[in-house]
Amino acid sequence: MKKLLLFCGLACLLASCSKYQINTVSSTTTKKDLNSGDFIFENDTLAIVYRFNGQNAPLRIQIKNKLNDPLYIDWKRSSLIVKDQAINYMGNIIKIGGSFESSKDPLFSNLNYRTGTLDASATLPEESSFIPPHAMIDKVLLNVTDNFLSVSDDMFQKRLAYSKKGDESFYVKSAAFTKDNSPLVFRSYLTIYIDKGKESKMIPSQQEFYISESIQTARSPKSTEFYMGDRSDVFYNSKTTGYGKVIALTAVVGVVGATAALTDATKPKDK
Secondary structure, three states: OHHHHHHHHHHHHHHOOEEEEEEEEEEOOOEEOOOOOOEEEEOOOEEEEEEOOEEOOEEEEEEEEOOOOOEEEEEEEEEEEEOOEEEEOOOEEEEEEEEEOOOEOOOOOOOEOOOEEEEEEEEEOOOEEEEOOOOEEEEEEEEOOOOOOOOOHHHOEEEEEEEOOOOOEEEEEEEEOOOOOOOOEEEEEEEEEEEEOOEEEEEEEEEEEEEEEEEEEOOOHHHEOOOOOOOOOEEEEEEEOHHHHHHHHHHHHHHHHHHHHHHHHHOOOOO
16 A cells, blocks of 8 residues: 555656746836836826736736826726737626525425535626726736747757756756747737816827747746746746656556556455
């Protein structure tokens, strides 16, 4: 039994082989704060801050109203645009939960009551956000990408890297891009209104971003020098390698075989 548990643990460890990309975001239209990595667009009306740190680049946005009048963000007319495909920002997911009970009436056999639980989700549209004068809102909208970026092998160069603590060195693959050859270029389009009683003025805002560097490694991003969790311009994504998938399949077959062998060994022998 101990050997089987050891085999299972080793199989799970080997099956977890993953490849990571640590990606740096740059912008053609928006100033980047060199210390924080925040992307900041600012004028006399408002200040917009974009942040992408985390897995799969969760788009976090902060909007500050500088006016003495309210601002409204029309999410129904605002989108993330990736490769000319618009993905609407509108929508919030909420959880729905509940339970019910059941019993059988002792006097009437045809009357039955049942029990169970309900666990579901629904999307409720949030068409707009209200920003009072001299106030701000923060929102997490959506992931910019859920996929491993497609980068040609000839774009990568071997590079010496270090662990976050600096006590270990290793090699990674590194690729740098301009906007024209970047594997991912995207835009954020916001429809903003100024409310002045009977008059409303629309202020569209569009910012463009692209991946300017990608580091490919088999190490967890958080253990490398490249990923600082608090920098807004760096995100990571991952995928299971082919080797990991083969090992996973082999592990399943091995566990099944080992379990069968263990079962046979524990069966009573015929006399």
